[in-house]
Amino acid sequence: MVLDLLLIAVAITLDPLPIMAFVLVLSSHKGVWRGLVFILAWLACLVAVIAAVLLFTGGTPPPPRSPPSTAALAAKLAIGIGLVAYGEYRRRRRGAPRRPPSGRAKHAHAAGAHSREGKEKGTDGMTPWSAAGLAVFLQPWGMVAAAATVVVKADLSHLTSYLALFGFCILATASLLAAELYTVFAPQAAGARLHRLRSWMEAHEEPAIIVGCLLIGLWLTGNSIYQLTS
Structure with a gap:
């Protein structure tokens, strides 16, 4: 159990989408407090899921080969296969040749870029509730x-x-906690470095998602098959 949780937590904390959004939250007005709300909402989701499972099991693992144990392994297998399929889908889509954009597509791309800039500027008006909702929405x-x-x-x-x-x-929240603490103790340096980190992650977002989904998906699939057949 420990190794499985460790690998999944690493995959969660390295997910690029929440990190990029969190950097935007930190760059907003009173970003440190908005970031704290984001982290608390993020942790609340994790704790709620764990609490729901423990409430269902009563804090006692079901016996091996019992219907609940087999159902849990089957669900883990299904999730593993789903992650592999999703990673492969994104890999194929990324490798597919793209048609050169038409004039209309170029105009739409420019409008999208302008919209993104507006959203980044609009983070100054972000409320604590918005930060909490963003954490829930971006949870992997x-x-x-x-x-x-x-x-x-x-x-x-x-x-x-x-x-x-x-x-x-804690490990599933480690990247967010590190960015939050860095901003608290070194606000001047944090702004520029976190912005560079976000730019780098935007450039490498797709490979990171593909590799993460494939690795964790293959691990969950193989581990589930082994436990179901042994």
Whole structure:
């Protein structure tokens, strides 16, 4: 269970989309406080999912080969296959040749770029509720669902399960916490460096999503098949 949760938490914390959005939140007016709300909402989602699973299992993992245990493994297998399929879909779409844009498409692209600039400037009017909603919306729910199928095995009669669950929540939030603390203790340097980080991640967003989905999907699929057949 621990290794599965560790890998999923790493995939969640390195997801480029939430990080890029979080940098925008930090760059807004009172960004540190908006960032704190974002992180709290992010953590609340993770805790809520874990609590729901533990409420269902009663804090005791179902016996091997029992219907609940088999159902959890089947769900993990389905999520793994889904992540592999999604990663492969994005890889094929990325490698497909693109037609040169027509005049109308060029105009739409320019309008989209202008709209993005307006959105970035509009973050100054972001409310705490908006920051919280953004955290919920950008949560990588596929990875969180995969984590839920692993939490089914948590045994709350052992301290290691508490530590594993706590570590999962912290590691899955580590990139956001690092950016928040960096902004608090070095606000001048943080602004420029986080902006460069966001630009770099925008350029490498697609490969990161593809590799993350394929690696975690293959791991979940292989691990689930092994446990179902052993």
